[in-house]
Amino acid sequence: xxxxxxxxxxxxxxxxxxxxxxxxxxxxxxxxxxxxxxxxxxxxxxxxxxxxxxxxxxxxxxxxxxxxxxxxxxxxxxxxxxxxxxxxxxxxxxxxxxxxxxxxxxxxxxxxxxxxxxxxxxxxxxxxxxxxxxxxxxxxxxxxxxxxxxxxxxxxxxxxxxxxxxxxxxxxxxxxxxxxxxxxxxxxxxxxxxxxxxxxxxxxxxxxxxxxxxxxxxxxxxxxxxxx
Amino acid sequence: xxxxxxxxxxxxxxxxxxxxxxxxxxxxxxxxxxxxxxxxxxxxxxxxxxxxxxxxxxxxxxxxxxxxxxxxxxxxxxxxxxxxxxxxxxxxxxxxxxxxxxxxxxxxxxxxxxxxxxxxxxxxxxxxxxxxxxxxxxxxxxxxxxxxxxxxxxxxxxxxxxxxxxxxxxxxxxxxxxxxxxxxxxxxxxxxxxxxxxxxxxxxxxxxxxxxxxxxxxxxxxxxxxxxxxxxxxxxxxxxxxxxxxxxxxxxxxxxxxxxxxxxxxxxxxxxxxxxxxxxxxxxxxxxxxxxxxxxxxxxxxxxxxxxxxxxxxxxxxxxxxxxxxxxxxxx
Numbered sequence: 001x002x003x004x005x006x007x008x009x010x011x012x013x014x015x016x017x018x019x020x021x022x023x024x025x026x027x028x029x030x031x032x033x034x035x036x037x038x039x040x041x042x043x044x045x046x047x048x049x050x051x052x053x054x055x056x057x058x059x060x061x062x063x064x065x066x067x068x069x070x071x072x073x074x075x076x077x078x079x080x081x082x083x084x085x086x087x088x089x090x091x092x093x094x095x096x097x098x099x100x101x102x103x104x105x106x107x108x109x110x111x112x113x114x115x116x117x118x119x120x121x122x123x124x125x126x127x128x129x130x131x132x133x134x135x136x137x138x139x140x141x142x143x144x145x146x147x148x149x150x151x152x153x154x155x156x157x158x159x160x161x162x163x164x165x166x167x168x169x170x171x172x173x174x175x176x177x178x179x180x181x182x183x184x185x186x187x188x189x190x191x192x193x194x195x196x197x198x199x200x201x202x203x204x205x206x207x208x209x210x211x212x213x214x215x216x217x218x219x220x221x222x223x224x225x226x227x228x
Numbered sequence: 229x230x231x232x233x234x235x236x237x238x239x240x241x242x243x244x245x246x247x248x249x250x251x252x253x254x255x256x257x258x259x260x261x262x263x264x265x266x267x268x269x270x271x272x273x274x275x276x277x278x279x280x281x282x283x284x285x286x287x288x289x290x291x292x293x294x295x296x297x298x299x300x301x302x303x304x305x306x307x308x309x310x311x312x313x314x315x316x317x318x319x320x321x322x323x324x325x326x327x328x329x330x331x332x333x334x335x336x337x338x339x340x341x342x343x344x345x346x347x348x349x350x351x352x353x354x355x356x357x358x359x360x361x362x363x364x365x366x367x368x369x370x371x372x373x374x375x376x377x378x379x380x381x382x383x384x385x386x387x388x389x390x391x392x393x394x395x396x397x398x399x400x401x402x403x404x405x406x407x408x409x410x411x412x413x414x415x416x417x418x419x420x421x422x423x424x425x426x427x428x429x430x431x432x433x434x435x436x437x438x439x440x441x442x443x444x445x446x447x448x449x450x451x452x453x454x455x456x457x458x459x460x461x462x463x464x465x466x467x468x469x470x471x472x473x474x475x476x477x478x479x480x481x482x483x484x485x486x487x488x489x490x491x492x493x494x495x496x497x498x499x500x501x502x503x504x505x506x507x508x509x510x511x512x513x514x515x516x517x518x519x520x521x522x523x524x525x526x527x528x529x530x531x532x533x534x535x536x537x538x539x540x541x542x543x544x545x546x547x548x549x550x551x552x553x554x555x556x557x558x559x560x
Binding site: 120124127132 | 276277302303307310314316320330333334376379
């Protein structure tokens, strides 16, 4: 059904999006938790940082990553000399660029889930001797778990389609950073490869729809669970 | 175990709670007052869920909160349990999971019944592996109580624990609370606005109105104070008798409503009423054109009766005169 080339592109895409979700999930949970707190100094700063990728042009995000983590930058240089890790122009770099772009989506879904939880339940837990850290693991996360999952799935589906930030930071390296949208773009720019672009577009569409449906199902499950 | 609140002020939105009290907190202490009087706020404050704006709070000589000394023991470290009116069972856990949540966090040194034992006792054994969705109100109350008992707190607070129960179940639950309190040597503070529950349960009473504590101390003393009568509906006016006076058994006392007491100027004979107490008229208070409250000092204690002005005239009752109070057993 799929050609070896298409399989390669799909697996690159899935790998990049999957790693992007893994990278951003813990950070997104921390941000979402902080933003679901009633009020604290610096909340608007945290809020702005969490939403920034939503309004910045993706190319700019890629460029900023290049400036911050590229081989010429202090951090990029240090990573390369100390660990031999290069981010720019690699699959890891593509995953980081994707993670940054998908971050606001994930924070939003998780935060809504945190905010939908009845605060009375946390009071009930604390009079049963559960401290704040205990409550986070035994109440906050399990109660919000479906929302966290839905956020991850949405971010994953969106990550499959990330273009601007990836091509700027990780470039279009076949078998390494060439994800679906990058491959579609390459095919469109090559005369006579319109049918290749079309097939890739169909694959991309199917993946995106599957992700959205899955996320919606998870969100519905979440609501049912919290309605007890 | 002494519970002490000194010059406590708590603000929750527009509501202000001011409390200064000291109760023995052995057995059952009832917090009584009309709705909106601050009963639930008082419990939340003791449990550590509401922060003091001023004052200090200590349990058994152990300081839990003091605004001047900047001391505040958080709720989870107080060892004070709280059964909420709305049960607040954890929706992501089964019934058993809810009880085990409490069990796993109980300090090893504290004794408490095991999960299966308390479930059998409170008659929800067959629900243990069910999710907490779709349980009835009564089931939720019992599970919430069991969860708190399993946690083995040093003091247990209960907010209207009978709200979801009626009739027989309510009486059973009341008796069970007293039993558990005795067996586990677990002092309880119970919020209620039912005068019957208050009289049956209370060793001590904290009477509240409009965010203030208006009286506090032994049930017999507090419930006979004139300001306590001010908390009651006209229909509920009456007097507390110790359980011994009516062979009450498992209860501490009973509330005898003025409307359920007949007066006689001679010793009644050949009547069905089970309780006939001889006494002397202590006070006569005219309420309005239709009612007169007569307080009788009897061998069982003070009894209050509401009679019509005509009846007062017929019986020729006056202060110091001998009279008999008659109460049907079923009115208690």
